[in-house]
Amino acid sequence: MKKKGNIYVTEPSLPDLEEYTELLKTIWESKQITNNGELHKRFEQELQQYLNVKHISLFSNGTLALMTALKALRITGEVITTPYSFVATTHSLHWNGIKPVFCDINPHDGNINPDKIEALITPQTTAIMPVHVYGNPCDNEKIQRIADVYGLKIIYDAAHAFGVEKGNESILNWGDLSVLSFHATKTFNTVEGGAIVTKDEKLKKRLDYFKNFGFANETTVIGYGINAKMNELISAYGLLQLHDVDKNIILRKEKTQLYRQLLQNIKGIRLLDEMEDVRYNYTYFPVFIENKQFGKSRDSVYEELKQNGIYARRYFYPLISDFPAYRGLPSAQKEHLPEAGNMARQVLCLPLYADLENRSIERIVEIIRRNAETTK
């Protein structure tokens, strides 16, 4: 249960209740509550324009979107992916009967290290599934080059990358497709929800069939479809959220800048650098606590914050490759994933959301600083 006065890692922004009620009235009048209704169509269209992408298909959540993406692209065998992510990335492979192959990451951005991908390719490899961790764009050029040479597909888990652009282009246009999550904890939320972005019109169509049991028309089922549709009530909510998302991203950016300014010069606290030509969405604020320099462990800082009613989160600890479901795989062994192991041991995501008060940020940093100083 959430307690008043406590500060959690995130807090959702909600649409205006009166505006939402007005939109709900149109649903009550039309009695169309799901199955590609008017609001669903409008939401797809407005999102496509906002994100500056070719095609988008809405889903009931990001995990079902990932699972459906793999099915629609007929991915089988082995897929090279990252252990430093939310567990749904790898689960989506397992639910398709695909063997995940874990690749180590870069310490500077938390993303899959493209230089380590090639050594993991086997005759069974059919795709690469990278994640833009914390909204940091992956090294798409290198990943695409490998995929082109070996004939692999690229499925981006872009759950953290809503609205992220590099050099004025949406990074959601990269690879064969990108999967978004609109879960309550993300910068852009529709309570639960997700979407797939693709440049390929035919693929967009197949995704639409697959999320609706595989129906291409009343009597044709084109494959093993599922029910992963977004309904009209959620589409209405999403349409309103779109009005506020830019304002929310700016607020998150200001909070991030305040954190950065206050945290500089604390020994043993490492922050990730921002790339110059990237428009970020500021979904997370991860700090990396280097035990030896800081003098205390990440977990003791985490506990100390908790005792003060501040609930930071260790995204992503444990690594996916350390969960019982995956730890038996050869690629899950610790010696193959040293950088991922380091980051998982050091990371702490501090609270960040549009309504977070500046004085809360000051308090959080003060607690961290106190921890650093008591050890001197």
Ligand SMILES: *Cc1c(COP(=O)(O)O)cnc(C)c1O
């Ligand atoms: C949130 C998240 C998902 C899952 O999305 P849901 O909409 O919650 O199903 C998948 N991958 C990553 C990296 C995520 O952060």
